[in-house]
Amino acid sequence: MAATDRAELRAFDNYASSHLSTKPEHLHRSLDKATSACRSAGLPQWDVNASQGKFFMLQCRMMRAGSVLEIGTLAGHGAIWYAAANPHIRVTTIEVNEEFAAVARINIANAGLCNRVELIVSDARAVIPKLAADIQNGERTRPDVVIVDLQDTTRIWDFVDLSIGLCIPGACIMAHCALRLAKLYATTQGEEDTRGRGSRDLVERKGSDNRLDAGLLMSVGENNYDVMLAVVIDGIQDG
Numbered sequence: 001m002a003a004t005d006r007a008e009l010r011a012f013d014n015y016a017s018s019h020l021s022t023k024p025e026h027l028h029r030s031l032d033k034a035t036s037a038c039r040s041a042g043l044p045q046w047d048v049n050a051s052q053g054k055f056f057m058l059q060c061r062m063m064r065a066g067s068v069l070e071i072g073t074l075a076g077h078g079a080i081w082y083a084a085a086n087p088h089i090r091v092t093t094i095e096v097n098e099e100f101a102a103v104a105r106i107n108i109a110n111a112g113l114c115n116r117v118e119l120i121v122s123d124a125r126a127v128i129p130k131l132a133a134d135i136q137n138g139e140r141t142r143p144d145v146v147i148v149d150l151q152d153t154t155r156i157w158d159f160v161d162l163s164i165g166l167c168i169p170g171a172c173i174m175a176h177c178a179l180r181l182a183k184l185y186a187t188t189q190g191e192e193d194t195r196g197r198g199s200r201d202l203v204e205r206k207g208s209d210n211r212l213d214a215g216l217l218m219s220v221g222e223n224n225y226d227v228m229l230a231v232v233i234d235g236i237q238d239g
């Protein structure tokens, strides 16, 4: 995408969020502070922007979610957004990188959310089976919403697949940034190969999985081309 196109899209995102994502003020103060901390610490700029964060928050609210699982915390922007969906919602967020998690922990504390946002620092592939055991033991509730937000889409299906076992029927799994459509996004042949393969794997394995129903939403904005796959775990019997 040309730099001028990107600047125009950023201006559009800023215009929209300056009208649509302004309240409550304390939420936006916390998010702005989180962004400053993220930039000062030199973290990669993979954080969700205001339009995406607001969309996820509204999704949690529409689902009347009591419990949200996020895979890929970075600096905690998403977790802060989901926690704003309602005052009782609980968020579990998993981050593999200790340096990123240290920034997220401070951002979550600054937002006053330590009692509702649990940050687990480890590889999600190791954590999810432990969450499943906690659920079995009655120590944890099943998530109604899962957000898979990983910068590397190579094995994205594995995370969606693992999450399905945790969820309530009718839960929604959103695989955000999951599908960098190879030809649109790839900058190198190697990247096209691995990302493209991961993306196709997700779409095709979902497509042949009778437990799920899914839709694909493409967007373009501040974060370049983005794609989101919303997967609903089928809780409705046919007929």
Ligand SMILES: C[S@@+](CC[C@H](N)C(=O)[O-])C[C@H]1O[C@@H](n2cnc3c(N)ncnc32)[C@H](O)[C@@H]1O
Pocket (backbone or CB within 6 Å): 046, 047, 048, 070, 071, 072, 073, 074, 075, 076, 077, 078, 079, 094, 095, 096, 097, 100, 122, 123, 124, 125, 149, 150, 151, 152, 177
């Ligand atoms: C796109 S960023 C997440 C952005 C974040 N959700 C937000 O709201 O701003 C992806 C994050 O996933 C983390 N990650 C990558 N692989 C992971 C894994 N196997 N388990 C847990 N976290 C992982 C990365 O370290 C990175 O911080």
